[in-house]
Amino acid sequence: MLNDFDPDAPASPGDGLFGLPHGPSEAAVVIVPVPFEATTSYGRGTAQAPRRILEASGQVELNDDWFDEPWRAGVAMLPIDRGIEALDQRASELALPIIEAGGAHTEAHRADLQRVNELCEQLNQWVYGQTRDQLERGKLPGILGGDHAVSFGAIQAAAERHPGMGILHIDAHPDLREAYGGFTWSHASVMYNVHERISSLGHTVQVGVRDISRAGAARIEDWGELTAFSDHELAWEVASGEPWMRIAARIVRPLPERVWISFDIDGLDPSNCPHTGTPVPGGLSWHQALLLLQLLATERRVVGFDLVEVGDGEWDANVGARLLYKLAGCALKSR
Numbered sequence: 001m002l003n004d005f006d007p008d009a010p011a012s013p014g015d016g017l018f019g020l021p022h023g024p025s026e027a028a029v030v031i032v033p034v035p036f037e038a039t040t041s042y043g044r045g046t047a048q049a050p051r052r053i054l055e056a057s058g059q060v061e062l063n064d065d066w067f068d069e070p071w072r073a074g075v076a077m078l079p080i081d082r083g084i085e086a087l088d089q090r091a092s093e094l095a096l097p098i099i100e101a102g103g104a105h106t107e108a109h110r111a112d113l114q115r116v117n118e119l120c121e122q123l124n125q126w127v128y129g130q131t132r133d134q135l136e137r138g139k140l141p142g143i144l145g146g147d148h149a150v151s152f153g154a155i156q157a158a159a160e161r162h163p164g165m166g167i168l169h170i171d172a173h174p175d176l177r178e179a180y181g182g183f184t185w186s187h188a189s190v191m192y193n194v195h196e197r198i199s200s201l202g203h204t205v206q207v208g209v210r211d212i213s214r215a216g217a218a219r220i221e222d223w224g225e226l227t228a229f230s231d232h233e234l235a236w237e238v239a240s241g242e243p244w245m246r247i248a249a250r251i252v253r254p255l256p257e258r259v260w261i262s263f264d265i266d267g268l269d270p271s272n273c274p275h276t277g278t279p280v281p282g283g284l285s286w287h288q289a290l291l292l293l294q295l296l297a298t299e300r301r302v303v304g305f306d307l308v309e310v311g312d313g314e315w316d317a318n319v320g321a322r323l324l325y326k327l328a329g330c331a332l333k334s335r
């Protein structure tokens with residue numbers, strides 16, 4: 001199949017992800033699109049990211065001097081599931097009035113909130129099943145959101161497959177809120193839920209966090225299985241002349257051998273993600289993030305990843321598609 005494939009040729013409309021000829025059964029990396037953002041509390045549109053990234057991915061240069069040539073091993077995306085789009089629509093319709101009211105203050109809202117939590121549990125089950133299925137086939141799974149809530153089921157499946165697995169979590173927010181706005185499965189609660197509900201996890205390292213609630217700061221302080229490198233601390237060290245690669249080595253050090261990457265694109269400087277759901281000034285540069293991934297690929301084994309919170313914009317999708325290719329390359333190179 002690859003014999004007559006030219007990686008330098010332009011992609012045609014209707015081609016697969018990155019214009020590659022592989023179907024999911026031939027590809028080493030399988031991307032699971034999850035167009036779901038029911039609990040997104042600020043800017044919406046991340047549910048469009050899988051479609052936008054698929055469109056933008058034809059422009060990505062496949063020749064990659066960072067991570068060898070991921071296209072040879074194959075990166076393919078499953079079809080966008082209409083049932084999940086419908087689930088997102090149903091849950092979003094129920095959630096939006098509650099979000100606008102700043103919480104469930106009436107009987108009717110409390111009933112709707114309960115329903116949203118149930119629909120989010122259905123979503124978690126679906127993501128869990130999809131991820132487990134790909135892991136059983138020997139694939140490297142990559143989850144493409146949607147907002148950050150979609151990562152829970154994937155991390156659960158990967159941690160079952162790889163007990164003791166750690167998480168490299170790149171994000172502007174620690175996502176350690178307990179049931180944000182009453183929503184148990186809020187995008188702002190994903191790492192809280194991961195740590196409270198998944199028992200077979202190793203260490204988590206958070207990078208680039210800079211919008212942190214008091215409760216979040218207390219959890220970072222108290223939870224021994226979690227280390228955070230705040231954006232401010234990283235900026236201070238870089239400004240004081242500490243080489244980034246030395247900082248990156250310190251970030252990787254607490255991680256166990258097997259690592260899941262949970263990449264919320266708002267961990268990057270917002271110039272890379274202007275339409276993300278909750279943009280925050282500051283953040284990692286493109287190169288800082290990529291150098292960190294490059295180091296991770298040589299030091300650890302990446303068993304899967306998620307890319308979430310990519311906004312509905314052409315530039316957002318362009319950066320998102322390139323980051324998705326780099327994440328696939330990082331996971332492939334680390335094997």
Ligand SMILES: [Mn+2]
Nearest residue numbers: 148171175264
């Ligand atoms: Mn997040």
